[in-house]
Amino acid sequence: MTAAIRSLGESVNHKTVQRLMIEMGLKSLVRPKKYRSYKGQTGRVAPDLLQRQFTAERMHQKWVTDVTEFNVAGEKLFLSPVMDLHNGEIVAFETARRPVFKLVKN
Template structure:
């Protein structure tokens, strides 16, 4: 403003805006502490990502698995795979793995595997049979090939190699929900013959499988001559389907008729 007044005069309007007071900025030490905390968080997340990725590659585990629930042998394999990138104490802390346990299992892994050839044979048999053979059938296949090994060894090796047969448990459908009330009296006693119309009626629900989906038919049939008194169709076997059929059947009879 002083420069403007000297060069242009005070009468010239000022187009400049006054400088706002900026809020006090954080000190350099505080910013460095925040930056260091962010770096640690990034490193921790990267370690978590690498552990899950290695668990998926080496152990065939799901990416959402809890790493603390892994077996000690599996944790040892993860630590060995990432020791070139991360420090050993950092890996052991994240996996909640004791240092002594790690070196013990590492020494066991360093021994010669007497079942190395058998492992390859079991994996080949499992994959050749579309991952459908359990340890009993694998053991039978090995016996036919002249391999003398117990079922327990086959089961242990298949467990270590994560050779698991995928099974789907199917729940059997049942409409029975328990006795809700006393059973009605058996008036018909399996005598489905009638002397006159509208004396005895029969009803049931039939399911039809169509290209567009399932359709349910609910009819009422007269025992006298097999006449279809009424019927209803729906895509769901619910109370509305039966009630609609029953209401239509009641409209066809007189006041004095009381069919069973």
């Protein structure tokens, strides 16, 4: 808020802005920092068993999974659905607060 007021050419102290915001019942929205992935060593890459063939002739022939991150009530939640490639049906899913191996193993 202080930066926005100063950008309009007004000289204002940040403590004055803070006091006025408290008096008016205004709260700032602090955005969480964007996740930056680990830049160190990575694990081994799994072999491409499907060879880019993402269709199946019958049910339960090919299942795939992935991990997706959601923000729920200000907290991270990780979802790992298991999808049947025959009809796109979600046959199972697992959730966790951290991206752990259990998400894709169970």
